Amino acid sequence: MEINELTEPERQVWEAFPRGGTVDLTAADDRTVRARVLRSLLLAAPEENGEIPALRLRGARVTGELNVHSGLVRCPVSLRDCEFEKTVVLYGAEFRQLTLSGCRMPGLWATTLRVDGVLRLNDCRIPGAVALSGARIAGALFLSRTELGTPAAADDDGADSPERPESPLKLDHATVGEDLRATRLTVYGRARLEGVTVAGLVRLDDARLLNPGGTALHAETLAVGTDLHAMRLRAEGRVNLRGVTVPGQLNLGYARLSNPGGVALRASSSTVSEFWLREVAPIVGAVNLRRARVDMLFAAPEVWPESVRFDSLSYTTLAPALPASERLDVLTRDADGYVPFAYEQLTAAYRHIGDDAAARTVQLAKERRHRTTLPLYGRLWGHLQDVTVGYGFRPMRAAGWLAGLLLLGALAYGLHPPRPLKADEAPGFNAFAYALDLLLPIIDFGQEKAYAPEGGYQWLAYLLIVAGWVLATTFVTGVNRAVTRN
CATH class of the missing domain: 1.10.287 (Helix Hairpins)
Known part of the structure; x- marks a missing residue:
């Protein structure tokens, strides 16, 4: 592209690029920059000896489609507070460093994107989908305060469409080399994180995942290097954490989970060191923790809903410390009926802390519950054992x-x-x-x-x-x- 074909804002961007200068068009009368100008800079970057080129642009209105499909971008890119007329296409592209914070765009198609450094998408407003499936991000991924999808999309049960994507966030099978930070993230629809590998921590504190009647968070087999924090999370729809691996804390403290008539929380077959449900509002919907393995489970009895599944759930320590009588009612709510393992596990937890009296109370409750499954003669014999010697x-x-x-x-x-x-x-x-x-x-x-x-x-x-x-x-x-x- 010839420089004499550029408008004044585009000329400023073109001339600042070789030296990595920042162009701020926030207060300019003319904020328009054509997408094809930015594409030319990124793929055929002009250079100056002794300078490090970079695209740093703020407050522009980008017209046309910014399409860097399968392109190799060797310079850092920072586009802040920009408005894009069309979906940004970065499918299969490679970047050194990419920042799109504060931007407004219809959507971001960046499947199999490669970023050698950090990818920042903070404070964005994207009514369509952010497609990062299979992305490889060597540094951290930031999605804090970003809003994806629209409220209308969250109520739509149909298939994906550009106007109303069922999954506004598609991060499935991506790899993040450091942290995934998405505090105060809002997603209207399904957030897909299945198969994601994060070397550091995942932070979803104060996030809102809103997909009533559907799946709000689909994060099966998510693997985290340290912790998964989702304190004060508000989820309307199913939170699916089946098969997740969290060697540190899985912290849902103060969260509100709701999926009336369905499963609100599924963490079956997961492996977690510390599972925190501290001060969580009573969960609306069923909970499935079958075959999960937890070292420490913090959950007050009032957290659990009327339908739970605890078969083969194993834990070493149960907190807060409460009398056995306050926890036994939860075991009667198991949707699978009488589950002997759940009683044995609770017994083991009390024995682990040396409370043999509580362990005996749980065992007595187990025998009484088992009695309800026996034929008449067995129930009569059980009543006799109960009255005489308490089994x-x-x-x-x-x-x-x-x-x-x-x-x-x-x-x-x-x-x-x-x-x-x-x-x-x-x-x-x-x-x-x-x-x-x-x-x-x-x-x-x-x-x-x-x-x-x-x-x-x-x-x-x-x-x-x-x-x-x-x-x-x-x-x-x-x-x-x-x-x-x-």
């Missing part, structure tokens, strides 16, 4: 029952001694020993064989014998179960 986790109950029956028998037979079978051979009658002889099936004091009660006292003897056998059997069964688990 072995309350062994002192058996001692109480035995003491009560022993006292009853001693008083009854002390007031009305039974007749001796052989008066000349019978030992002296002892009401306490006689009642103990009836209750304990193993011990023999010689009283039971020497005396024969009559009438109602004979039926009392039968009751004491049967009760003794039942108590002894349930006590041994329950204690054996508890000892085996320990």
Whole structure:
């Protein structure tokens, strides 16, 4: 392009480029710069000896289509607060450093983009899609305070279109060499981050991901080098974190997750060191944490919705520290019904902190829940074990029952001694020993064989014998179960 073909704003940009100077057209009467002028600079950059060329432009209105499809741009590019007439096309292009902060554009098509340094897209307003699928960014990626899509697009269930993209943010299978920082990001529609690899941290604090009735965040198999922070996140629609890997914190503190009638949070098969749900508003919608592995899970009981899936969820520490009775109700909400593993995992968490009493409470609740799945005879036997010895986790109950029956028998037979079978051979009658002889099936004091009660006292003897056998059997069964688990 000849320099005599340029307008005054374009001439300023052309002349500043070889020295890397900045041209600010924010307050200019004429802010128009043709896209083909910028393209010529980027792909056939004029140079001056001893200078480092760079395109630094602020406040321009770029007309036409800026198309650098598969181009190699060797200089840094900074376009700030610019307005683009058409979608910016950077498909397959390679840049050293790229900044498009504060820009307004219909869309950004940058699939398989390569950036040797940092890519900045802060403070942008893009009603269409930002397509960065398969991008390779050696430095950090910034999307803070950017707004993608439109509210109308978030309510549209149709397929992608330039006017209403279903996925305004397409970052799937991209690689980011440092951090992904997107604080206060707003996305109307689906944010796609599946298969993304971020060497540093991901920060989505104060972000708004709005796709009611659909998927707000699709981040399956996202791999993070350190932490994933999404404090005060507002998500309307499903948050899908299945299979994510976070060696540090997955922090959703103070977040609001809502997807009525569907799954609000899915983090199944994920691997997380610390999963924080501190001060999170009660989740609206189901939660699926099946097969997830977490070292520390911070979640108060009131966070969980009425439908959860915890089968094979494993964790070492559960916070905040609460009595077992406050956490047991959550396990009854599992959509899979009775899940033994969930009770065993909660038991292990209490044993890990040395709270054996709470662990026994959880085990007792597990047996009671299991009882509801048994046939009638099994439920009756379970009720008997529960009332007598608490399935072995309350062994002192058996001692109480035995003491009560022993006292009853001693008083009854002390007031009305039974007749001796052989008066000349019978030992002296002892009401306490006689009642103990009836209750304990193993011990023999010689009283039971020497005396024969009559009438109602004979039926009392039968009751004491049967009760003794039942108590002894349930006590041994329950204690054996508890000892085996320990």
